[in-house]
Amino acid sequence: MPQPPQIPSDPLQGPRERLLQLSQMRGVSLAALSELLGRNPSYLQQFIRKGSPRKLEEQDRATLARFLGVGEEELREAQDNSYAKAPKPRAVGEWVEVPRLDLGASAGPGRVAGGEAAFDTFRFSRRWLEEQGLARAQLSAIRVEGDSMEPLLNDGDEILVDCSPRPFRDGIHVVRLGDTLMVKRVASAGPGRVALLSQNFAYPPVEVAADEVAIIGRVVWKGGRV
Numbered sequence: 001m002p003q004p005p006q007i008p009s010d011p012l013q014g015p016r017e018r019l020l021q022l023s024q025m026r027g028v029s030l031a032a033l034s035e036l037l038g039r040n041p042s043y044l045q046q047f048i049r050k051g052s053p054r055k056l057e058e059q060d061r062a063t064l065a066r067f068l069g070v071g072e073e074e075l076r077e078a079q080d081n082s083y084a085k086a087p088k089p090r091a092v093g094e095w096v097e098v099p100r101l102d103l104g105a106s107a108g109p110g111r112v113a114g115g116e117a118a119f120d121t122f123r124f125s126r127r128w129l130e131e132q133g134l135a136r137a138q139l140s141a142i143r144v145e146g147d148s149m150e151p152l153l154n155d156g157d158e159i160l161v162d163c164s165p166r167p168f169r170d171g172i173h174v175v176r177l178g179d180t181l182m183v184k185r186v187a188s189a190g191p192g193r194v195a196l197l198s199q200n201f202a203y204p205p206v207e208v209a210a211d212e213v214a215i216i217g218r219v220v221w222k223g224g225r226v
Contacts, residue, residue: 015056015075016048022068037063052178053212090121096129097121098160100141122158134220137162142174144183144222148198153183157224163217172219177212183219 023030023044030048031041037060046052056064056075065072090097099118122141129135144157152172153159161174170187175196185197189207196206196213 016051018074019044019064020048022070022074026068033064033067036067050179053209054214055211057211094126095123096126096139097123098139098141100158122160132221134160134162136164137220138164138217139220140217144224148200148203149183149185150200152199153219153222154224157222159183159219159223160221161217162220166218168215174216174219176214176216177208181216186213186215 019033020030023033030044034041034043034045037043039060047056061075062072065075098121100120100122102119118140126135129137139160139162141158141160144153144155144159147155149172159174168186171185172183173186174181174183175186176182177196182196184206185199187195187197189195192210193207194210194213196208198205
């Protein structure tokens, strides 16, 4: 059986861009590739255009790689860190300026993330950060939107989020699920699963596959009006 022509690898491309390029070069639609995986026809279209799921399952990745005639690593994220990078705090003498990002993390039904540019800063004492064990933290500040985390976090509260890379452990985190940014208590829910929990019992728990959730950072401090 003749082998399909080899397609040069491109290490600079992410898995979404590479998959789209491969499908176009092989002349096979994303819908057809989705059906090859036993998924609905829009599955890979959503993966590429909307980032959901966040990454391909190992079995799906292997099937696509074999069909497209490339190494599986070309469809794998270069880094699979639980925490995303955040703007770095800036030290000014005895003070550290923590960037305030122009977005909110929903403590309600869910919010589509907007721009993530810093528009302001909070200034914290370097000594205070050391006392809180945050001297080496990669901090940014965002606001809470909604009431699902009440009474712990209230609508309008400002929270400090530590985006330092670290092994996951249960706690209050800012997470991205698809296009939605949320602040929730994240807990393990069995192998490959996590639960997104609200403090307000009016909101039921949400259980999802761990690879569908990007953990942006751990909430380490809050401030708000009395």
